[in-house]
Amino acid sequence: MFRGCKPDDMPPHIYSTAQTAYRALLSQRQDQSVVLLGRSGSGKTTNARHLINYLVTASTAAAPPNANRAVTGQVLALTSALPCPVEKLAAAWTLLEAFGNCRTVLNTNATRFTSVFSLDFDQSGQAASGSIQVLMLERDRVVRRPEGEPSFHVFYQLLAGADPALRQRLQLDDGAATGGDGVGFVTPLQRVEDRQRAAAAWARLLQAAATLSVQPAETDAIWSVLAAIVHLGVAGVSKGPSDKYQFADPAAARRAAALLGVRLEDLARAIFASQSSGAATLARSAYRTPPRAQEATQDLQGREALEAFVAGLYGDLVGVLVSLINRAISSPAHTINSVVVVDAPGLQNPSSCGRPGGATFDEFCFNYAQERLQLLFHEQTFIHERDRYAQENIALNMSELEGDVSTPAPLVHTLDRSPATRLVRSSQTELRNGDRRGLLWLLDEEALQPTPSDAGFLQNALDMYSSRGEFCSATREVRLWYAYTDC
Ligand SMILES: Nc1ncnc2c1ncn2[C@@H]1O[C@H](COP(=O)(O)OP(=O)(O)OP(=O)(O)O)[C@@H](O)[C@H]1O
Ligand SMILES: [Mg+2]
Structure with a gap:
């Protein structure tokens, strides 16, 4: 439906995103990636699948005539002759959903793992192979989970x-x-x-x-x-x-x-x-x-x-x-470029899910991954563009824009800031600031203690942030529901 359209003429549809990525892959001969972001239940997984199906179908129709095309003129029939046809992809989604999805407060079919799907294209631009990586599966859900939520x-x-x-x-x-x-x-x-x-x-x-x-x-x-x-x-x-x-x-x-x-x-x-x-x-x-x-x-x-x-x-x-x-979906065909589609569990605020006790550790990690990806989006969309304008000496009034677009950087750093041990510091304040660690580092350190405890982690977090009177603002910023509470 979007084939042959100019990007600017295309409505904001997932097919137009797919088409843009595919065109860039063909014209630049460079790998492309599509990262889906948003809260849980916003439609990331559904759209990721539409996007991949579109790429398989459209690339097959767009590719020059070959042996597959000689068999039939039907696009769907063509795709089923490929190693990675839409039927096999649908079957793969069915299996992955059964093993990696469950009902949560926000979504009856919530994804509980991060997937990195690579669709590989051959010289002619046809989708010739596919593969999927599954990361950060919430495997603990099998044995314990938030109250009221089922297993996979x-x-x-x-x-x-x-x-x-x-x-x-x-x-x-x-x-x-x-x-x-x-x-x-x-x-x-x-x-x-x-x-x-x-x-x-x-x-x-x-x-x-x-x-x-x-x-x-x-x-x-x-x-x-x-x-x-x-x-x-x-x-x-x-x-x-x-x-x-x-x-x-x-x-x-x-x-x-x-x-x-x-x-x-x-x-x-x-x-x-x-x-x-x-x-x-x-x-x-x-x-x-x-x-x-x-x-x-x-x-x-x-x-x-x-x-x-x-x-x-x-x-x-x-x-x-x-x-x-x-x-089942990969093939030994020679491929030269890929479109990589990343789909991760969406943001979920436990307090708005009726769980004032806080997030589970897995939810904490999922939320962190979403913020990290959001930061990537922010840097690609705003920071790199701003720097490019600056390089080319084009005046740009960023102050208006910055008021509307807040960066997730402070939040991300509060979570994953590593100890800056190599800093040369002159004052005690600088020393403390330099050694300030993110919550993930503090959790890691606590886990290495002979007798780790949630209380120990909380104490470290308080020591790290409260002495500067920042704990309240930091928690507001971090929206403490992120943290591994239940202490
Ligand atoms: N474009 C759409 N039109 C209508 N319904 C949609 C659309 N996209 C998604 N949905 C519906 O919204 C619900 C949630 O979608 P989906 O599971 O894709 O969300 P998600 O962002 O992947 O959530 P999570 O982060 O929890 O995995 C599903 O029931 C899906 O059918
Ligand atoms: Mg999903």
Whole structure:
């Protein structure tokens, strides 16, 4: 629809952005990138997909005649002859959404990972290959999440949609397999219509896996790991003789071990062995989120060990899924330039989501990533342009503009400022300012302490900022909901 139009004549539509990027790629022979920014639920993922589909379709139609074109004149049919056709892309989105999206307060299908999608073009300008990287997956959501929010879609789809044979193989038949309300990592859907919707999504998931030529043995392995995670949630943790951690429900743990193809003892050792030694501290510092109020304190280390294991398992599973997707959409074709599309979880203010306690650590990181990308946008759009005007001695009244366009730089620096140890400083004030670290650095330092705590982090943050009477203004600037509160 936008092909052949001049950029200035095109309405502000995602296709026009795609067209601009594609034209720049062809004319400059340079890689292009499109970064989608905005709050959660603003339509980033939806538009990223429209953009990629447009590029595949339009580039195929625009490319010079070749073998594919000789087969058929239909654009959509042409694209299905490519290694990276729109059908395969749709299947890839279906799989990624199931494993990486969930319902949140702001979006019923919120993305909980950052994706970097690369669409690679050959000499003729045709999309010849694709690949996706998944970063910063909110894998902890599998084991603990903000109150009222569910886990990733795929668990509910599996529980609602698996046919009797699969349920039996995964030992999900038994009602106790998924635990009661409040037990385990996943609570099965209660409402009939929700279960029906999840079952329909499961059917689409199977279809998507088939479209991407994922082999039955591979899908079997993926479903097994998902079911093992469900069973591990029910297995829980308790303290056994000689103060050692063990599974509270050995039958559920046995089901998980069988699905993972390991012996129960080996599974227990892999999860709990480090918790009875000094290594417990290390495990805790690498994975530290506020404990659930109802958890008995003495089970905390064991519970954290189980949760860290399961979160890691899920992260690895998604890594495998991404490599299967890439196997299906990539090709060995010689490509020369790429359009890279970046989509990250949108900004989310916990206080406007009814969570005055603050953001989770993952949300903090997601918000930080959005601000960082916003800063990039600011620099590209305003700062570089201003500098160019200055280089060419063109007078530009920036004061009017600057009043309207605030830079996210102070906020970003409050989060990620590194200690400026190499500064030569002459005064005590300069010394303190030079050593001022951002919240991410403070979190990192706290995590390396022998006994890290949220209170320790908060104290460091106060020490760093309050002595100059800036804490209030800094918190206002940082909008403290960003910070890892719950101290
Ligand atoms: N252009 C559009 N027209 C109508 N509805 C849209 C449009 N773009 C997105 N939506 C709808 O808005 C909702 C949120 O979209 P989407 O999931 O793409 O947001 P997002 O910015 O990626 O959110 P998050 O940051 O939480 O992942 C979806 O239900 C989607 O169908
Ligand atoms: Mg999204």
